[in-house]
Amino acid sequence: MIKDLVVAVAVGSERDVATDYALSVAAAFEAHVTGVAFAYEPTIPGTVLDGVVVDLVDTSLRESRNAAKTAAARFDKAGQNAGVSIDSRIVEVNLAGAGEVFGRIARRFDLSVVAQGEPDRRPAQDLIIEGALFQSGRPVIVVPYIQKSGLGLERVLLCWDGSRTAARAVGDAMPFLEQAKAVDIVIVATERAKSDEITGAAIAHHLARHGLAVDVKRIVASDIDVANAILSHAADSATDFIVMGGYGHSRLRELILGGATRGILQSMTVPTLMSH
Numbered sequence: 001m002i003k004d005l006v007v008a009v010a011v012g013s014e015r016d017v018a019t020d021y022a023l024s025v026a027a028a029f030e031a032h033v034t035g036v037a038f039a040y041e042p043t044i045p046g047t048v049l050d051g052v053v054v055d056l057v058d059t060s061l062r063e064s065r066n067a068a069k070t071a072a073a074r075f076d077k078a079g080q081n082a083g084v085s086i087d088s089r090i091v092e093v094n095l096a097g098a099g100e101v102f103g104r105i106a107r108r109f110d111l112s113v114v115a116q117g118e119p120d121r122r123p124a125q126d127l128i129i130e131g132a133l134f135q136s137g138r139p140v141i142v143v144p145y146i147q148k149s150g151l152g153l154e155r156v157l158l159c160w161d162g163s164r165t166a167a168r169a170v171g172d173a174m175p176f177l178e179q180a181k182a183v184d185i186v187i188v189a190t191e192r193a194k195s196d197e198i199t200g201a202a203i204a205h206h207l208a209r210h211g212l213a214v215d216v217k218r219i220v221a222s223d224i225d226v227a228n229a230i231l232s233h234a235a236d237s238a239t240d241f242i243v244m245g246g247y248g249h250s251r252l253r254e255l256i257l258g259g260a261t262r263g264i265l266q267s268m269t270v271p272t273l274m275s276h
Contacts, residue, residue, distance in 0.1 A: 002029040002175045006106050007113040008128050009037040009088070011071040017147045018115035019075050021271060023082045024150025025113065025141070029175065035075035035088040036105060039068035040095050065090070099127035103135020111139045111172070116268055118145045129265065133246045139172035139275045140246075144268045152240035156180040157270075158214075159230055159260070160187050160200050165245025169275040170203065173243040174210070176273065180241070183207065183214045186233055188226045188260075227263025234270050246274035 007022035019035060026033045042060040072088040079086030093101050106112040112132045117125025132140040153176060160166050170177075177183055185200045185207070200216040207214045221229040234242060247261045264272060 002110050003031045004034075004109050005031055005111050005113060006034045006036060006109040007075075008102055008115070008132075009035040009071045009075045010115060011037050011039075012067050016071075016074065016078075016115070017143045017145060018113050019078055021141070021143045021147060021150060022113040023079060023084050023086075026084045026086075027082060028151050028179070031110070032085040032087075033079060034109065035072060035079075035086065036102065037068040037071040037075070037088065037090050038098055038102075039065045039090055039092045040098070041092060065092070095124060096127070098124070099129075099131025100135055101131070102128050103131035103133075106132050106136035106138050106140070109138060111141060111273075112136060113141045113143060115143050116145045116265060122266075126265065130247075133274060133276045139169070139273050141271055141273050142265065142268065143271050146269070147271060151271075153180040155182045155184065155237060155239050156241045156243060157230070157234050157237070157239040158183055158185045159242065159244035160185050160203055161245075163245055165247070165276055167245075169243050169245045169273065170207075172275045173273050176241060176243070177207065177212055178210065180212070183212055184233075184237060184239070185214055185216045186230065187216070187218050188229045189218055189220045225263060226260040227267065230260065230264065231267060231269060239270050242268075242270050242272040244272060244274055246276045 002025065005022060005026060007018050009019055010016035022033050025031065068090045072090055075088050076086060091101060114129050114132055115125060117123070129140065129142055156177060158170065158177070185204055187200050204214050204216050217233065219229050219233060230242070244260070244264070261274070
């Protein structure tokens with residue numbers, strides 16, 4: 001049951017895809033939304049600290065606070081216009097600690113909603129996404145920065161590899177799956193596939209017992225990576241929503257060798273619920 005969610009509000013941007021999407025989710029489930037706007041503390045290198053004028057630091061922090069206040073006010077107005085129950089808060093934090101702070105906040109909600117970072121803001125947004133995934137113990141919906149529509153559940157793509165994180169994602173996404181018109185269980189076959197469970201038959205039977213209309217799709221990805229295979233199928237099938245486990249391998253391994261989670265976060269075109 002989705003009744004209480006939190007969204008990382010866009011600060012310093014007129015367009016806020018995460019807020020718009022979170023409000024649409026709240027409307028679908030008659031849920032409450034809390035908006036968190038970060039006021040970032042100035043980062044001053046220690047080597048130049050002695051030469052920094054105190055007034056300059058104060059000005060930077062004041063501008064950051066004002067930007068957060070503007071973002072929070074915009075969120076409040078959007079929630080009121082949508083007829084959704086909302087509240088907002090401003091949190092002062094340094095950039096490096098924002099992800100961990102947001103993750104701790106998200107522990108008290110059913111799920112969190114975060115925007116994918118635009119190319120020039122991706123490192124900061126990735127910290128918040130990873131904080132939500134690793135620190136909250138709750139699912140997170142990542143919204144593409146190009147997203148224009150609200151929640152759609154005509155066709156949901158469920159990524160399945162038999163892993164613990166995939167199983168967690170299935171359970172966390174059940175309120176969405178139960179509202180979906182159709183669910184594609186997608187297995188991307190690689191040379192490393194060994195288990196019979198990866199065929200998807202068992203998870204398909206499980207979801208069918210919940211009354212869901214499911215279809216198992218097996219994709220052989222011999223010439224493209226897993227993330228591209230998933231996104232290609234999503235585009236071909238007009239998928240509205242993706243469900244997947246997040247970081248089944250370590251973040252360091254995915255950073256060095258690549259991985260489905262990092263690939264989706266970099267190139268996503270569909271809102272994606274991730275669980276870790």
